[in-house]
Amino acid sequence: MCVGVPAKVIQKHEYQALVDVMGSQTTVGIIFIPDVEVGNYVIVHAGQAMSIIDEQFALESVNEWRKLIDARNS
Template sequence: MCLAVPGKVVSVEGESDLLRMGKVDFGGVLKEICLTYVPEAGVGDYVIVHAGFAISTLDQEAAGQVFEYLGQMNASGETEGEADDEREEREGLHDHRR
């Protein structure tokens, strides 16, 4: 599954729209991202990033909603992992060497 993730632009480098790069903050993790597809993006803007390319911009409210949704997915993923452990235990598939 592919996932595009929002991040906040913290710096922009490059004068040309053909090769515009920037540093984007993903919850404290900074990554260098190609901003060529979103020439309107500037410092402080939120962008949706897929495979190292910013593919669209979004406003702060929409970004907050996405962050909230991702947090819920993360929380449910932890619950699913615990449920998988319980199912494996019942079915005798649990790796007791852990």
């Protein structure tokens, strides 16, 4: 099973972008979505941004991820 996480693009470079994933920043590849812009939300899997997603969907997904994390930590 493959799982992608939502992330917000903070900076864009030629083939990479700095993204925020639930408060942590990391660099991901953007070769699959070269038209991504700063401020877009993307799905990240295995170090690559796979697709641009709607902001509302991204925020709802982050909320669900937080529920899973909280449940695991209780």
